[in-house]
Amino acid sequence: MSAALRVGVVGGGFMAAVHSRAARAAGAELVGIVASSPARSQQVAGELGIARGFDSLDDLLDSVDVVHVCTPNALHAPQALAVLEAGLPVVCEKPLATTVADADRLVQAASGLTATVPFVYRFHPLVRHARARIASGEAGRVLTIRGSYLQDWMLESTDDNWRVDAAAGGRSRAFADIGSHLIDLIEFVTGDRVARVASTARTFFGDRAQHSDITTEDAAAVVLETTGGAIGTLLVSQTAPGRKNALTIEIAGSSESIGFEQEHPETLWVGRRAGSLAVPRDADQLAPDAARLCTVPAGHPQGYQDAFNAFVADTYAAVGGAAPDGLPRFADGLRAVQLTDAVMDAAEMGAWVDVPGL
DSSP states (O other), X not given: OOSOOEEEEEOOSHHHHHHHHHHHHTTOEEEEEEOSSHHHHHHHHHHHTOSOBOSOHHHHHTXXXXXXXXXXXXXXXXXXXXXXXXXXXXXXXXXXXXXXHHHHHHHHHTTTSOEEOOOGGGGSHHHHHHHHHHHTTTTOSEEEEEEEEEOOTTOSXXXXXXXXXXXXXXXXXXXXXXXXXXXXXXXXXXXXXXXXXXXXXEOSOSOOSSXXXXXXXXXXXXXXEETTSOEEEEEEESOOTTOSSEEEEEEEESSOEEEEETTSTTEEEEEOSSOOEEEESOGGGSOHHHHTTOOSOTTSOXXXXXXXXXXXXXXXXXXXXXXXXXXXXXXXXXXXHHHHHHHHHHHHHTSOEXXXXX
């Protein structure tokens, strides 16, 4: 782009820091931030090296070219809508909204504007290489899918967070928070869609340090079928001791299996009946769309922040008129909300639930 984008951030927590680093890496000018109060806005602006803390989102909108929404889940829909109604591009954290109706409203409002959701695991180079192998037919017909996303940050009853409160975080917690990443990655890599799900969910701690009568789930187990005929299982938990961000997918095709682990993103496992491979993150050995995401030479690890940086860079390129492949837009955010709703419905009903198509 001919001039640096002027970027504003809404929210003052961990994700605001991640977004601000990615915006800076993409060459943007961080002109303002809005947090939970004017005083907090000033404090976070200083901590993150952002030019100014604003009193409100309305005040911020006149000074920026694009806005990153990094607030608690229940605020995503009204804040992202305000940005879109101001005619500005927006990056909105997931879940895009806490209801399908609100997510759909945002998709309609985003028509003609760049509006993206940070499903950033798509931007690991070896995820793109896995996708390319399946798209080329090299892996054969997809037969089975195994996926999990395990964390331990909510392992004990003394662990607490705003996300446990359905009023702030929405109906689902574990699946909306991390399961959405997992199922987005599966659909992205396979090029297939989940057609129906059966599931069970558990809330292991109904009371935590600052919340009681908790209804959001600590873990969920899902069985799925895809439109292409594959079957699979997913396990999502925020109460798995020793697991920090263990996102794992394994796709078994009729010719080879492909396995990716987010905690070990420098190697892609390709399983064959004879002669399995460990493919390194080496641009010279990867598909073109994977190679372009290699920002440092092989042997120098890339990770989560690098993936986030690539997502934001592609978002800003789209604001400038480009059409980067694989950029997760609001339609993908709506899809994740639909899938989350289907998983929660299936758990409550004890029956298979069809997932709407997009």
